[in-house]
Amino acid sequence: MEHGLLVHILAMLVIAIIAIALLRRIGLPPILAYLLTGVVSGPAGFHWFTQHQMHSVAELGVVLLMFTLGLEFSVPKLWSMRRTVFGLGSMQMTITALIAGGMALLVGQGMVAAIVIGSVIALSSTAIVLKLLNEQGWLRRRHGELSISVLLFQDLAVIPLLILLPLLATDGSQVSFRELAWGLFTGILAFIALMSFGKWVLPRIFDEVARSRTNELFVLSTLVVALVTGAFTQWLGLSMALGAFIAGMLLGESQYRRQLEADIRPFRDLLMGLFFISIGMLLDFGLVIQYWWQILLTLVVVLFTKVAVVFGLLRLAGENAKVALSSALSLGQVGEFSFVVLALAVNYQLLAAEVSTILVAVAVLSMSIAPWLVRHSIDIAERFVGHIAKQNQQLEQADFPVIEQQSDLVIILGYGRVGQTISRFLKTEDVPYLVLDLDPKRVSEAKAAGEPVYFGDACRMSILKQAGIRKANLVVVTFGEPRQAEEALSLCRKLAPETKILVRTKDDEYLGELKEAGATQVIPESLEGSLMLVSQVLYKCGVPLPRIIKRLESERRNHYQYLHGFFTGAETDFTLDTMHAVPLPSGATVVGRELSSIPWRSLGVELRAIRRRGEEVNSPTKDWVLAKNDILMLVGKPRSIEKAEEYLLQN
Incomplete structure (x- = not known):
């Protein structure tokens, strides 16, 4: 019996390896390979294992996934993005869940099942979207930032879901609002208690572990902390994943965050693979064939609903149609945390087998489509809103004056504090310049004062062409946001390969990327301020001016070496x-x-x-x-x- 079990495990792993290799060749995520392995080795295939047999091991994968999610959770980052995260993210989750839950009620599902279905459909795939946006270099573009904000809120929304699902498991009895509220209150208290306890104890534990300088002890301590906190929340009647997330979040602010993430990744990836295999075992091909048209119809409705909700919210928030549609297309799929919610719902008997099969099939198909949708989101958006773009281009061409081309023209992109300072000095030296800015009030004020400032998006090729970038001597990019500066820089370099381009940044975090994108020189504001202070100190100390200038230029050539470490x-x-x-x-x-x-x-x-x-x-x-x-x-x-x-x- 033990020999047969070992053979089955090895066969399952071989199938997983082959499936991952084949799907990666056609650009599909490994998650789908694990799901396929589960289908082949589960009750619908060779029936080597049952979903129940895989459950205990697979749950550890969810625990470690939530632990690493907690490590990535940054309160300062969340606060800096609070407007889009809590505004756009909460509206997307709420509206999508209400629409999906309402449709579930209309087709005869109960209230509890409708809540689960709405939650499952509202979530998108953080792993797939982030990976694809990073591959395309779109993380700092506007639609990338908006997509990340929504995904961040969705990851956060998983926490109340982990508290809520065990409370909904009432063995068929009616759950009262008071019981639900009390359960949520208990969960929040446990959350606060664990955070208060862990904030003081966990960092001290890992300080001692780090002093031992033993990698094995570090890895073992990480696993024990994740599992013990998970076991504690399970003892309180909540899910193990919630405790692991809290532990990860507490350690995410410590100096050991990156090491913890690196140490736990192999265990997480392996166990998450087993988790997705166990999800694949939920798929009953007999039911899939029986309900094939319902699955395809549900897939179309889910994709259309999610895209329409995000697109509508972004248009109401004032985003242009191209950004709104590309963001919406990136978030159209169902995510990996939907499988976590589905697995818990099936475990607590909150969903019928037919419903869970349909939802798993819809999630698998949507994740199969996701890579193509994300990679082509901008192309699709441009095609669908092309007529609007043409109308806007005609308006811009009508409003934009013809600029007399001059060989020593300087084009300044952005008319904020830095842009205005540069223009004042250029004016005193009689250097011709032209400024593009997107703030209508600032543009009108500057025009009234006789400044050559024009309204136009510096990230639009047509605007840059009209401004005469191909004949400009110098382009100065003054935007404070790195993604906007990088996008404008790539367009400028494409249109004017020989023109000198200076880029102003807050620091040198993206100095290498901007240099590779074509910047002639990158000026990090904070570091240049330090250099100016150094030059004044040296000058007051009697160091000759030529020597000071030579030293400063050396620092710039060496990428500000002495301003780090x-x-x-x-x-x-x-x-x-x-x-x-x-x-x-x-x-x-x-x-x-x-x-x-x-x-x-x-x-x-x-x-x-x-x-x-x-x-x-x-x-x-x-x-x-x-x-x-x-x-x-x-x-x-x-x-x-x-x-x-x-x-x-x-x-």
């Missing part, structure tokens, strides 16, 4: 590079070795300088021989610095 303090952001001094004792094995023999790249750190007998040598040569009492100045992430220090100090 600082000694850490109590309030330091541990996601940034830090500097750490490592004195070499006489017993260290690296004493007497050349710098070239040390694997700095694999250690993940940079040797910034060496102090010897009170003197500092910046950027020492590769043939430098280390001596005892040398102090090495290392720059890198905290975890990498710990690893490097352990390597350098070993006896």
Whole structure:
């Protein structure tokens, strides 16, 4: 019996490997391969396993998925996007769930089933959409940001669903509003209690674990924390996934977030694969064939409803038709968390087998279509709203004046604080310039003052052509938002390959990407402010001006090397590079070795300088021989610095 079970497990894994390889070749997500494996190895196929047999192991996959989701959950990020997350996200979830739930009631489903169906259909796939947006380079575009905001709220909305579903399982008895409210209140109290307890205890536990410098202990501690918090919430009558999410969220703000995520990913991916295999076992092909037309009709209705709701909300919020439709198409599919909700609903007997089969089939088909829809969302949007774009283009051409082309013309994109400052200095030097801005009030005020400022979207090719970008000497991109600057930059470089383009940013986070996109020079405002302060300090200290200018230009060429890597303090952001001094004792094995023999790249750190007998040598040569009492100045992430220090100090 045990031998047969082992053979079945191996056969199931082989099927999963082949299915993943084949589906990846045609651009479909691995989730579909796992679902197909579940169909083949479950009751509808060879019947090697039942869904019940897979449930316990598969539930661990959901627990680890929610733990990693908690690690990614950032309260500051959520607050910075609160308008779109809580405004657009909540409206999308509410309206879509109400429409889907209402349709379920009309076809004869009960109230509890309608709530589950509405929740399942309202969710979209975070994993698929984020991956595809990242592949296309659309994460910082407007439709990408809007899609991420909605997905972020949906991930957040899973939490009350995890609390609600166990409360709806009343063995057929009528659930009262008081019982429901009390259950939700209990869940919220448990949430707050766990957060309060974990905020002080968990970071201290992982501080001790990190000091041991044992990777096995780190991985084991991560798994234990996720499972223990999950077991605690299950003991309270809630789901295990809720406790794991809380634990992840508490550790997400710590310095160990990235290490925790990296350590737990292999376990999460494997167990999530088993979870989706168990979902595939829910598919009964007999029922799929019996209800094939209902499945296809439901798929069409779901896609149309979700796209229409998001499109309508974004148009009401003032977004243009192209952005609204491309965002809506990206969110049209049913998501992986829908499978989590469906699995819990089937486990608690909240849905009939026929309904769950139809919903699983609809979710699988919608996720199969999702990659094509996301990749072609902009093309589809342009085609559907093409007549509107043509009308707008005609209006823009009518309103935009003919500009006299000049070889030394400077085009400024954006007329905010930075754009206005640049234009004032250009005016004093009699340098011809032209400005594009999208704020109608600012444009009208500037025009009334006689400024060459015109209303126009700098991310539109037709506007840039009319502004004469091909004959401009210089283009200055002053937008504060990176995604807008990158989009305008790519268009400018496409239209004017030889024109010099300067891009202003807040910091150098996207410096490499902007350089690759075609920027002649990127000016990070915060770092340039630091350099200006340094230049004044050096000048007041008597350093010659030519030497100061040479030093500043060197910093710019080296991508602001000396403006990164600082000694850490109590309030330091541990996601940034830090500097750490490592004195070499006489017993260290690296004493007497050349710098070239040390694997700095694999250690993940940079040797910034060496102090010897009170003197500092910046950027020492590769043939430098280390001596005892040398102090090495290392720059890198905290975890990498710990690893490097352990390597350098070993006896």
